[in-house]
Structures are given as C-alpha cells and as structure tokens.
Amino acid sequence: MSNLVRACSVDELEEEEVLRFDYDDRTFAIYHGPDGKFYATDGFCTHEKAHLGDGIVDEFEVECPLHFGAFDYRTGDPTVAPACIKLKTYPVTVTDGAVFVDTAV
Numbered sequence: 001m002s003n004l005v006r007a008c009s010v011d012e013l014e015e016e017e018v019l020r021f022d023y024d025d026r027t028f029a030i031y032h033g034p035d036g037k038f039y040a041t042d043g044f045c046t047h048e049k050a051h052l053g054d055g056i057v058d059e060f061e062v063e064c065p066l067h068f069g070a071f072d073y074r075t076g077d078p079t080v081a082p083a084c085i086k087l088k089t090y091p092v093t094v095t096d097g098a099v100f101v102d103t104a105v
C-alpha cells in the first residue's frame with residue numbers, strides 16, 4: 001500500500017538542488033538530479049541528526065552540512081566518511097507538475 005504525498009512543485013527545485021520536506025513528524029530530502037529525475041531520501045543524515053536538505057548537491061551525491069559525509073541519493077549508499085550507514089530512499093512520482101513521495105515504504 002502506498003501513501004503518495006505532494007512534496008513540492010517541479011518548478012520549486014532546479015536540477016542539482018535539494019529541498020527539505022516535512023510530513024507527519026518526519027523529514028525527507030527531495031532531489032532534482034542532473035538526469036532530470038526527482039529522488040527522495042530520509043531528511044536526516046545517518047551519521048548524526050543533520051538536515052540533508054541543507055546539504056550541497058553535486059551530480060548524484062549530497063554532502064552533509066555537518067561533517068561533510070556524503071551519500072548517493074539514488075541508492076542511499078554512503079560515499080564519503082564519516083557517513084557509513086545507508087540512507088533510506090523513497091519512490092517518487094511526478095504528476096501534473098508536482099513531485100509526490102511514497103512515504104509508506
């Protein structure tokens with residue numbers, strides 16, 4: 001069962017940008033990749049509790065603003081220490097100019 005929630009409009013997020021999205025006491029990070037696709041992960045870094053929505057995006061990688069660990073936001077895999085625990089990812093759907101995240105997975 002899915003729970004599609006509108007995170008933002010397509011126009012709110014340029015390519016290679018990240019946006020914080022809060023929903024139901026949870027925080028997500030929404031990304032617009034250089035491939036034109038949208039992606040979503042948990043909003044908090046798995047190292048400590050820093051908002052990845054405040055991070056720097058380069059290609060398909062997000063750099064955490066606190067200790068500069070990094071993740072591939074397509075897979076959630078950590079790519080730069082001290083990040084070492086995988087980040088949860090979520091399916092994203094684009095409909096009628098809006099980005100929807102499936103928060104049920």
Ligand code: FES
Pocket residue numbers: 045046047048049050064065066067068069070081082083
């Ligand atoms: Fe993100 Fe430390 S909190 S790398």
